[in-house]
Amino acid sequence: MTVPETLGRLLPGVGLLVLVGLVARWLAGVVGVNHLVVAIALGILVANTVGVPGWAESGLDTQTLWLETGIVLMGSKLSVDAVLESGPRIVGLVVATILFTGLLVELCTRWLFGIEEKLGSLLAAGSSICGVSAVIAVSGSIRAKEDQIAYAVATVLLFDAVTVFAYPLVGGLLDLPAQVYGVWAGLSMYSTGPVVAAGFAHSDVAGQWATVTKITRNLFIAVVALGYSVLYARRGGDDADASLGYLWSTFPKFLVGFLGVVVLANVGVFSEPQLASLENAYQWLFLVAFAGLGLSITTDDLREAGPRPVGVMGAVLLVVSTVSLAVVSLLFATA
Amino acid sequence: MSDTDHTTGREASADRSSDWRAVGGALVERWSSLDDGWKAVALGCLVLATTAAGVRIGW
Numbered sequence: 001m002t003v004p005e006t007l008g009r010l011l012p013g014v015g016l017l018v019l020v021g022l023v024a025r026w027l028a029g030v031v032g033v034n035h036l037v038v039a040i041a042l043g044i045l046v047a048n049t050v051g052v053p054g055w056a057e058s059g060l061d062t063q064t065l066w067l068e069t070g071i072v073l074m075g076s077k078l079s080v081d082a083v084l085e086s087g088p089r090i091v092g093l094v095v096a097t098i099l100f101t102g103l104l105v106e107l108c109t110r111w112l113f114g115i116e117e118k119l120g121s122l123l124a125a126g127s128s129i130c131g132v133s134a135v136i137a138v139s140g141s142i143r144a145k146e147d148q149i150a151y152a153v154a155t156v157l158l159f160d161a162v163t164v165f166a167y168p169l170v171g172g173l174l175d176l177p178a179q180v181y182g183v184w185a186g187l188s189m190y191s192t193g194p195v196v197a198a199g200f201a202h203s204d205v206a207g208q209w210a211t212v213t214k215i216t217r218n219l220f221i222a223v224v225a226l227g228y229s230v231l232y233a234r235r236g237g238d239d240a241d242a243s244l245g246y247l248w249s250t251f252p253k254f255l256v257g258f259l260g261v262v263v264l265a266n267v268g269v270f271s272e273p274q275l276a277s278l279e280n281a282y283q284w285l286f287l288v289a290f291a292g293l294g295l296s297i298t299t300d301d302l303r304e305a306g307p308r309p310v311g312v313m314g315a316v317l318l319v320v321s322t323v324s325l326a327v328v329s330l331l332f333a334t335a
Numbered sequence: 336m337s338d339t340d341h342t343t344g345r346e347a348s349a350d351r352s353s354d355w356r357a358v359g360g361a362l363v364e365r366w367s368s369l370d371d372g373w374k375a376v377a378l379g380c381l382v383l384a385t386t387a388a389g390v391r392i393g394w
Binding site: 001254261281 | 351356360363364365370371372374375376378379380383384386389
């Protein structure tokens with residue numbers, strides 16, 4: 001495909017993302033709500049009323065690229081000292097949350113809700129690690145069927161759509177400190193995009209803690225994919241893929257760029273005006289990404305989630321969210 | 336200048352244009368085959384370099 005053909009395919013959709021983002025920014029100023037939340041809400045409204053035209057679909061698929069590029073640049077705002085100081089507590093919380101959530105979903109799906117084993121594993125991965133990306137990663141390692149993947153993805157998307165609005169509301173009602181709120185959202189919400197959006201909807205500091213906590217969770221995707229591969233391979237012979245190549249393919253590579261930018265910023269490569277410009281750049285990238293996130297949420301997709309997966313994920317989310325908020329509040333109360 | 340020279344000039348220009356199209360096509364193909372995470376790293380570096388240079392020259 002030539003350069004003009006590629007640009008012709010992508011630019012209309014990217015233009016729509018920018019347009020929705022700009023309108024959201026203006027609207028946010030009028031109604032006094034965070035512009036990232038307005039971008040998602042406006043995207044959902046457009047997608048479910050006028051619909052997304054076919055000519056825009058290729059460009060809309062670039063939303064993940066803008067989100068991950070924004071996270072790479074957000075590395076410039078992170079203080080290594082602050083991360084190292086809270087790091088051991090965050091890593092401990094992340095490991096505990098992954099194990100607790102994963103086991104809880106596995107047990108509830110099998111014994112309480114009678115859901116198929118592989119669908120249960122996909123839901124466990126989606127809720128404990130990183131939403132849709134984890135569902136896709138683990139689906140390969142356990143060779144899940146297409147309809148199981150569709151159910152799990154729809155269920156995760158449904159909770160992403162609800163939590164991205166519910167978390168900022170709860171955070172505001174409980175008047176949570178920025179770090180407590182950010183770590184809580186990063187630990188208990190599902191996909192990366194909604195976590196970042198819900199974090200920044202509270203405050204910049206909360207957004208940074210939410211992102212750091214979430215990407216720490218994302219780092220465990222390869223470990224969980226490997227765990228499921230081994231588990232299913234022991235039972236089903238060729239029923240899994242545990243190759244190193246597959247595991248590397250599940251690793252979120254943008255984290256390499258994020259860590260690189262953290263190091264560059266902390267050794268003092270950038271001046272204050274440069275850091276301010278980078279912050280402006282990643283805020284715009286997030287705005288465009290979240291417009292795309294909203295435009296990708298349609299009620300048709302959400303209807304695909306069956307009542308039993310929604311029931312189990314709802315119950316687990318309530319438990320994990322409550323327990324993690326209590327623990328995070330205790331650990332970071334004086335921060 | 337003879338007709339032959341004109342023809343040769345047009346052919347050279349067409350060749351150059353074709354070369355650029357081939358380079359562009361190869362770049363698009365390479366970019367498309369990249370993992371999304373590496374694309375974010377590449378784009379992040381581009382924005383980083385542009386922003387840092389832009390601020391330095393007072394843009």
